Amino acid sequence: MTLPSLASLQSLPPSDRPDLLAPPVAAALADWPHADDVAVVEIDPAIADTAAMSEAYGLSLETGANCIVVAGRRDGVERIAACLVRADTRLDVNNVVKRLLDVRKASFLSTDRATAESGMEYGGITPLGLPAEWRLLVDARVTDIDVAVIGSGVRRSKLLVPGQLLAELPRAEVVEGLAG
Numbered sequence: 001m002t003l004p005s006l007a008s009l010q011s012l013p014p015s016d017r018p019d020l021l022a023p024p025v026a027a028a029l030a031d032w033p034h035a036d037d038v039a040v041v042e043i044d045p046a047i048a049d050t051a052a053m054s055e056a057y058g059l060s061l062e063t064g065a066n067c068i069v070v071a072g073r074r075d076g077v078e079r080i081a082a083c084l085v086r087a088d089t090r091l092d093v094n095n096v097v098k099r100l101l102d103v104r105k106a107s108f109l110s111t112d113r114a115t116a117e118s119g120m121e122y123g124g125i126t127p128l129g130l131p132a133e134w135r136l137l138v139d140a141r142v143t144d145i146d147v148a149v150i151g152s153g154v155r156r157s158k159l160l161v162p163g164q165l166l167a168e169l170p171r172a173e174v175v176e177g178l179a180g
Contacts, residue, residue: 003039004147004160007058011039011160014152022153024119024129032128034168039160040152048123048155050087061088065148065166067125069114069134072103079103081135084127084142084150084166089179096178100137119153126151126159127169136171139178143167 003011013036018026020040029035047056050064064087071080079101085091098106111122118125127136127150142148145163152159167174 009041014040020157022120025153028129045155069109071109072106083137085139085179124151
């Protein structure tokens with residue numbers, strides 16, 4: 001097994017460093033058949049935001065994928081989706097996400113709710129280990145990334161995942177044009 005790697009980041013098997021994962025992420029990786037193809041890398045938590053991390057470690061924004069949590073209501077029922085998009089694109093909340101959730105208005109879930117309900121830190125929310133009732137929408141362009149840099153559930157690390165495996169995540173719905 002060869003772990004995915006990028007630039008100067010030291011790739012480690014996630015099972016060797018569970019301290020670098022939020023508990024729901026560690027649990028999800030333990031159950032995911034592709035976990036052996038995932039690496040965890042330790043980073044400076046002060047630069048966990050995508051642009052700062054990419055610059056500090058010499059990575060292109062095209063390697064990053066951000067997980068953005070969005071919610072809306074229809075007939076009094078809240079609908080939540082985690083949306084995974086390339087870091088160099090913008091999530092189309094007002095058209096595509098709104099249509100997919102079948103809501104009149106879609107908005108970003110508050111930071112407090114997103115972190116509390118996911119069990120992950122702000123800036124580290126990732127598509128692995130999300131609440132079962134949340135939909136997971138993956139922009140098709142994310143699957144084209146050779147090695148995607150995604151959150152690990154905590155700010156002090158990132159996961160490296162072959163992009164095509166992100167379509168294999170439980171409940172993943174690959175969507176063309178989720179982001180522009």
